Every structure is written in structure tokens, then in C-alpha cells.
Amino acid sequence: MKKEEKLPNVYLAGNPNCGKSSIFNIITGLQQKTSNVPGTTIEIRSSVVKSNNGKAVKLFDLPGLYSINPVSKDEQIACEPLLNPEHKNYPDHVIVVADMTNLKRNLLLFTQISDLSIPVSLVLNMADIAEKKGVDVDIERLEKELGIIVFKTSVRKGLNIDKIKELVFKNGFKSHFKSYEPPSLKQFVTNTDIDISKFNDYQALQLAYRNTEIVGAKAHRKIFEEQRAMEVMVRYKSIDKLLSKTVKIKDRSKLFSEKADIILTHKIGGYLIFLIILAVIFQSVFKLAEYPMSLIENMFNYLGNFFTLNLEKGIFQSLVVNGILAGLSGVITFIPQIVILFFFLAIIEDSGYMARVSFILDKVMKKFGMNGKSVLPIISGAACAIPAIMSTRTIENKRDRLITILVTPFISCSARLPVYIMMISIIPIDYKILGIFNHKGFLLMAMYILGVITSLIAAVVLSKVIKNTEHSGFIMEMPNYQIPRLKNIATTCYIKAKSFIWEAGKIIFIISMILWYLTSFGPSNKIHNIEQNIAEKVMKGELSHEQANSELMSEKQKYSYAGYFGRSIEPFIKPLGFDWRIGISLITSFIAREVFVGSMATIYGTSEENFVNIREKMQSEINPETNQPFFSIATCLSLMVFYALAMQCASTLAVVYKETKRWKWPIIQFVLMGITAWLASFVTYNIFF
Amino acid sequence: MKLSELKKGQTAEIISFDDDELKVRFYEMGCLPGEKISLELIAPLGDPIAININGNLLSIRKQDASTIKVRVD
Numbered sequence: 001m002k003k004e005e006k007l008p009n010v011y012l013a014g015n016p017n018c019g020k021s022s023i024f025n026i027i028t029g030l031q032q033k034t035s036n037v038p039g040t041t042i043e044i045r046s047s048v049v050k051s052n053n054g055k056a057v058k059l060f061d062l063p064g065l066y067s068i069n070p071v072s073k074d075e076q077i078a079c080e081p082l083l084n085p086e087h088k089n090y091p092d093h094v095i096v097v098a099d100m101t102n103l104k105r106n107l108l109l110f111t112q113i114s115d116l117s118i119p120v121s122l123v124l125n126m127a128d129i130a131e132k133k134g135v136d137v138d139i140e141r142l143e144k145e146l147g148i149i150v151f152k153t154s155v156r157k158g159l160n161i162d163k164i165k166e167l168v169f170k171n172g173f174k175s176h177f178k179s180y181e182p183p184s185l186k187q188f189v190t191n192t193d194i195d196i197s198k199f200n201d202y203q204a205l206q207l208a209y210r211n212t213e214i215v216g217a218k219a220h221r222k223i224f225e226e227q228r229a230m231e232v233m234v235r236y237k238s239i240d241k242l243l244s245k246t247v248k249i250k251d252r253s254k255l256f257s258e259k260a261d262i263i264l265t266h267k268i269g270g271y272l273i274f275l276i277i278l279a280v281i282f283q284s285v286f287k288l289a290e291y292p293m294s295l296i297e298n299m300f301n302y303l304g305n306f307f308t309l310n311l312e313k314g315i316f317q318s319l320v321v322n323g324i325l326a327g328l329s330g331v332i333t334f335i336p337q338i339v340i341l342f343f344f345l346a347i348i349e350d351s352g353y354m355a356r357v358s359f360i361l362d363k364v365m366k367k368f369g370m371n372g373k374s375v376l377p378i379i380s381g382a383a384c385a386i387p388a389i390m391s392t393r394t395i396e397n398k399r400d401r402l403i404t405i406l407v408t409p410f411i412s413c414s415a416r417l418p419v420y421i422m423m424i425s426i427i428p429i430d431y432k433i434l435g436i437f438n439h440k441g442f443l444l445m446a447m448y449i450l451g452v453i454t455s456l457i458a459a460v461v462l463s464k465v466i467k468n469t470e471h472s473g474f475i476m477e478m479p480n481y482q483i484p485r486l487k488n489i490a491t492t493c494y495i496k497a498k499s500f501i502w503e504a505g506k507i508i509f510i511i512s513m514i515l516w517y518l519t520s521f522g523p524s525n526k527i528h529n530i531e532q533n534i535a536e537k538v539m540k541g542e543l544s545h546e547q548a549n550s551e552l553m554s555e556k557q558k559y560s561y562a563g564y565f566g567r568s569i570e571p572f573i574k575p576l577g578f579d580w581r582i583g584i585s586l587i588t589s590f591i592a593r594e595v596f597v598g599s600m601a602t603i604y605g606t607s608e609e610n611f612v613n614i615r616e617k618m619q620s621e622i623n624p625e626t627n628q629p630f631f632s633i634a635t636c637l638s639l640m641v642f643y644a645l646a647m648q649c650a651s652t653l654a655v656v657y658k659e660t661k662r663w664k665w666p667i668i669q670f671v672l673m674g675i676t677a678w679l680a681s682f683v684t685y686n687i688f689f
Numbered sequence: 690m691k692l693s694e695l696k697k698g699q700t701a702e703i704i705s706f707d708d709d710e711l712k713v714r715f716y717e718m719g720c721l722p723g724e725k726i727s728l729e730l731i732a733p734l735g736d737p738i739a740i741n742i743n744g745n746l747l748s749i750r751k752q753d754a755s756t757i758k759v760r761v762d
Contacts, residue, residue: 104743
């Protein structure tokens with residue numbers, strides 16, 4: 001392939017909530033690529049954009065920033081391309097998107113970028129809301145004062161959308177507006193690989209802010225903090241002067257947002273509305289996801305049958321049916337839940353309601369070492385931990401986000417439900433609480449409560465252990481309410497699903513293949529002998545084909561690596577009231593918890609569809625040591641507690657890796673959740689034994 | 690007095706900041722000495738509070754708000 005010629009780099013920059021991402025979505029559509037800034041968890045979206053006359057540029061979407069001296073280390077790294085003219089992605093043009101309702105604050109970032117001698121343009125977004133707020137901007141005057149292209153837009157009302165699309169291909173201008181005279185630091189900045197002779201004073205100052213070590217002593221830090229505060233203050237003074245010449249603010253009536261906040265943050269109404277919205281989301285996730293999920297299931301069943309019939313019996317057939325197809329379905333089954341959950345979360349985020357939820361619940365979450373923004377991810381964990389963990393990106397504080405990621409899988413997800421239902425159906429108790437509540441409903445509720453309480457305790461413990469490297473200050477903007485744009489939401493859902501498939505999907509697929517190998521092969525040729533034995537029995541007429549099949553499956557599982565493994569862990573799980581059969585199922589559950597039901601069915605030599613049959617078989621199982629039913633109250637409860645608390649989901653681990661970019665965290669999570677589950681099951685078993 | 694002691698609906702002028710690191714953040718969010726600031730909302734559980742600065746609503750924890758000195762006119 002021909003080497004790509006270097007395209008001009010165009011950046012979109014702006015404060016959080018200025019509508020920048022919507023603009024990026026409009027320009028790029030679904031062509032965008034999301035890539036991680038190396039060494040950080042920050043994602044930068046980019047896309048090659050082509051104009052009608054064949055011009056092409058590479059467009060980047062910076063994370064939302066209030067200043068180019070962001071608080072978080074990750075964000076600092078993300079804006080590095082702006083600071084180093086030698087950087088391969090150094091911008092040729094930065095389009096600053098400013099929220100017109102709050103120009104003063106939004107222009108701070110603009111003046112900083114402009115002082116880096118980068119060609120800039122200024123887009124004043126949310127012009128419709130600004131007009132309602134009585135903000136009137138003299139665009140021509142502003143263009144003259146800044147010496148660059150300036151225009152108003154409203155993504156929501158479709159104002160000047162074409163103009164933005166054209167602007168991407170135009171050259172920006174260097175602004176002559178000076179708001180700040182940086183001190184000359186060149187003499188200090190010497191100890192660096194970067195040749196700073198070409199840097200202007202502000203670029204040199206930025207370099208010094210970031211690399212305090214290159215100017216030496218730690219004492220400088222204080223000076224720099226003072227310097228930064230000074231810089232901001234001086235800039236705001238110049239911005240005030242500029243705005244007094246170009247902006248008029250008329251009197252205005254009370255906005256819808258302000259009226260809505262009185263209700264949505266009300267001490268009763270606020271929580272009530274939140275509960276209703278939650279109920280609607282959950283009902284929808286469960287109900288709506290059912291259809292595509294059963295469709296996907298049917299499709300994989302169909303494909304499985306097709307390959308079973310059309311491929312020659314043997315390893316290859318098994319690889320295709322039980323390895324490849326199972327791996328693919330382990331990835332694709334999650335898509336409906338991801339898409340539906342993100343559909344709702346994107347509405348909540350885009351409408352501005354997310355900030356209100358955080359506002360009314362921040363105090364509670366703070367007690368548990370998190371912040372208000374952790375509320376929705378944790379609650380979403382009740383549907384599926386995967387989209388829930390992916391949605392923690394809105395939490396800026398690194399530590400709070402990490403804790404949220406680590407404790408979310410304790411919340412009972414929908415995949416645990418089949419396991420709970422199966423165990424509750426075989427547990428040998430039957431009484432009614434208060435004469436109304438059946439023990440079944442009570443037990444199910446207890447499992448969900450157990451998950452919530454454990455996650456909160458874990459959060460408290462983790463918040464004591466994991467240090468906050470960033471300042472604890474939790475300052476959050478509460479944006480004006482807006483009607484969400486459907487197209488923007490659709491793009492979010494698409495991107496989330498795509499990033500899950502490509503980043504986590506690969507890992508899930510590999511783990512499925514490993515599990516397939518472990519369940520299909522054994523250390524000796526015992527499996528081969530079993531096959532022959534059973535074939536002989538069929539020949540003699542002792543077994544029907546159907547019986548032979550289920551016996552073969554059952555025996556194969558026993559003598560596979562997974563079977564040996566299940567038996568070898570028996571000493572560890574015996575104190576919990578489990579035997580090797582449950583051990584095997586615990587291992588196979590790793591691909592997805594609900595596999596437990598199917599795996600138990602295989603071991604007991606029946607099919608998953610024949611639920612009554614397997615229930616009876618499990619109930620009639622006698623423990624040889626006690627002569628009591630093996631699935632006693634103690635064993636059943638212990639098993640349910642184990643499933644509630646153990647990290648048995650390969651897909652979740654893959655997503656935790658994707659979101660934290662380190663293997664360390666999924667491993668720690670796996671071990672800690674395992675220990676917690678073991679201890680809790682042990683206690684449960686001994687209480688009820 | 691401290692910003693955290695303001696009553697709902699009260700307007701005040703920002704005087705100074707106690708915490709140097711937070712100060713820069715507040716500056717960048719538009720909270721500068723001399724600016725008018727008003728307490729718009731208090732979360733139902735008493736914390737955080739929402740303040741209006743230049744027509745913009747910011748949610749701040751009381752703990753952080755107590756580092757800002759203000760004067761009620």
C-alpha cells in the first residue's frame with residue numbers, strides 16, 4: 001500500500017458540555033475511530049474527513065477541558081499534541097467550540113490555545129439557548145477583535161451546520177488577541193530533549209508547568225501554582241474587556257431549567273422521579289433485550305445444529321460448534337443489553353439529568369468512597385456489569401472511577417438470575433413468611449440485597465486502601481436541560497457496541513477457546529475409551545441413542561481437563577458444601593454464569609430443556625457422608641451466595657481490562673471477589689449446616 | 690463568611706480562597722475574586738450545594754465550598 005500522505009490535523013476543543021461531541025458526530029458520522037491515549041484511560045476520537053471536492057483532513061475530538069492545564073494527569077497527556085510543535089499530531093487548525101451562554105469561561109481555553117501560536121477558529125454553539133437567556137453577541141466585532149473566523153451555531157436547531165462542515169477544510173488564522181504576557185522561562189527550561197529554541201514564551205511556560213523536574217526543585221511547584229492562578233486571573237480580565245465590547249445581556253425570564261431543578265432536586269419529588277425513571281429503564285432493559293437476545297440465541301442454535309449435521313463428527317466439528325460459535329455468542333449476546341442500556345444512559349447524560357442525579361445522591365456515595373456520578377453505573381450493574389463498567393467514563397476522578405469499576409460486579413446481574421432460580425427451585429424448604437411471602441421471592445430478594453451491601457462495604461474498604469492521587473474537590477457543572485438528539489444517542493450506542501466487540505470481544509473469544517479446549521480434551525485417552533464403551537453398549541442394545549449421548553457428554557465432562565480441574569479443587573470447595581460436580585460447573589460458568597444450569601444438566605446426564613428432570617435428579621442426590629439430600633439448605637444457600645459474590649464472568653474481566661488498561665485490576669478483582677465469595681459461602685454453609 | 694454558610698437564594702461576592710490547589714480549579718471554572726456568586730440549590734441531604742456563577746450552575750461539596758471566603762452585600 002502507498003504510504004499515506006500527511007493530512008492536516010484539525011482539532012475540536014472546548015469545555016465539557018459545550019456540544020463539541022455532537023458537532024464531531026455530525027461531521028464524521030459513524031466513520032470515527034476511538035483510540036486510547038497511550039498510558040491513560042482517556043479515549044480520543046478521530047476520523048479522516050473528506051470534502052466534496054476531494055480535500056481531506058484528520059479531525060480529532062479532544063476531551064472536554066476547562067483549561068489546557070487540566071487537573072487530571074490523563075487529560076494533561078491527552079492535550080500534549082497541542083504543546084509540542086514536533087508532535088506527529090500537532091494541530092494545523094484548532095476549532096474551539098464555546099458555549100455561547102457562558103462565553104467568559106469558555107473563552108479561557110480559547111485564549112490559551114491561541115497563545116500557543118496555533119491557527120484557531122471560534123464556533124459559538126447553543127446560540128438558541130443563549131438567545132433565550134438574552135445573550136446578544138456582535139459576531140463581526142468579535143471577528144475583528146480576534147482576527148479569526150467566528151460564527152454562531154446551534155446543533156440542536158441545525159443552525160450553520162453546513163458552515164462547520166466547511167470550516168474543517170478551511171485554514172485557521174493566528175489570533176492577534178493578546179490576553180496574557182507569560183514570563184520568559186526559556187533560560188530555565190534547558191534540561192530537556194525537546195528543542196525549545198522555536199518555542200514562544202507561552203509554549204515554554206506550558207512545558208515547564210508539566211515537567212516541573214526540568215526546572216529543578218520541588219519548591220517551584222508552589223511558584224507554578226501561583227503562576228497558573230495569576231495566568232487565569234489576567235486572562236479573565238482581558239476576556240471581560242473583550243466581552244464588554246462585543247456582548248450585551250438583556251433581562252430574561254426564568255428558564256425552564258431553573259423551574260425543572262426545583263422539582264428534580266426536591267427532597268421527595270427528586271428521589272421519586274429518579275426511582276420512576278430507574279423502573280422504566282430496568283423494565284425496558286429486561287423486556288426489550290429479551291427479543292434480540294432470544295433471536296441471537298436461536299441463530300446460534302440454528303448454526304450449531306447446522307454445523308453438527310453438516311460437518312464430519314470429530315475435533316473440527318467440536319471446535320466450530322463448542323469453541324468458535326460459543327465464543328462468538330459469548331460476545332454477541334451482550335450487544336442488546338449494551339445498546340439498550342446506553343440508549344437510556346445517553347438520554348440521561350445528554351438531557352443534563354445525569355448531573356442532577358449525581359447532585360441528589362453525592363452525599364450518600366461520598367460515604368462509600370465514591371461520588372454522585374457512580375450512582376448510575378452501579379445501578380446499571382443489576383442488568384449487566386459490562387455496560388455498567390463501560391459507563392464509568394463519565395466519572396472524572398480516577399480513584400472514584402476505579403472503585404466504582406471494582407465494586408459494580410457485586411451487584412447481581414441478569415445472568416445470575418437463572419442460577420438463583422434453579423437453586424431456589426431445588427432448595428428443600430417451604431414456608432410462607434407472614435402467610436403471604438413465599439420463601440422463593442424472599443430468597444431472591446435477599447440475594448440482590450447481599451450484592452448491594454457487599455459492593456458498598458467493598459467500596460468503603462477500597463477507598464481506605466486506594467489513595468486519591470487527584471485533588472478530592474468534586475466540582476461539577478450542572479448544564480441546562482436539553483432535549484436529547486436521537487442521532488447523537490444512536491451514535492453513542494453504536495460506538496459503545498463497536499468498542500466492546502473489538503476490545504473486550506477478542507479477549508472473551510480467546511477465553512472461550514481455552515475453555516473449549518479444557519472441556520473437550522483430557523490428559524489421557526480415557527475419553528476415547530469411554531466413547532468406545534458407550535458405542536459397544538449401544539450396539540448391544542443396552543442404551544438408546546439418546547441415553548448414550550447424554551452419558552457420553554456426562555462422562556466426557558468428567559474426564560476432561562476441566563473435569564480433573566473441578567475434582568482437584570474439591571478440597572477447596574468442600575468446606576462450602578460443594579463437590580467436584582459443582583466444581584466443574586464453577587469452572588465452565590466462567591464463560592457466563594448462566595452456563596451453570598446447562599453444565600449441571602450435562603453432568604447429571606440430562607438436557608437443559610428438561611428442567612423438571614434435572615431438578616428431580618439433583619433433589620434425589622444423597623450425600624453419602626450424612627445420608628441427607630446432597631442439595632441441603634446449607635449447600636443451596638452457600639452456592640447461591642457464592643454465585644452472588646464471586647467474579648465468574650470472563651467478559652466482565654475483559655471489560656475491566658479495557659477500561660483500566662491494566663491487567664492488574666481484573667486480576668485483583670478476581671482474587672478479592674473470590675476470597676469474599678469463599679468466606680461468605682463458608683459462613684453461610686456453617687450457619688445452616 | 691464562608692461560601693458554605695450562605696443561605697439559599699443569598700448572593701455574595703467572592704473574597705479569597707484558602708486552598709491553593711482548589712483555587713486554580715475554581716478560577717478556571719470562572720469563580721474569581723470579585724465575582725458575584727449565589728446559592729441556588731441545596732441537595733436534599735444537605736450536601737452538595739449548587740451555586741450560580743455568571744449564569745452557570747456548579748455543584749460543589751460543602752467541604753470544598755468552605756475554602757472560599759465571601760462577603761454578603
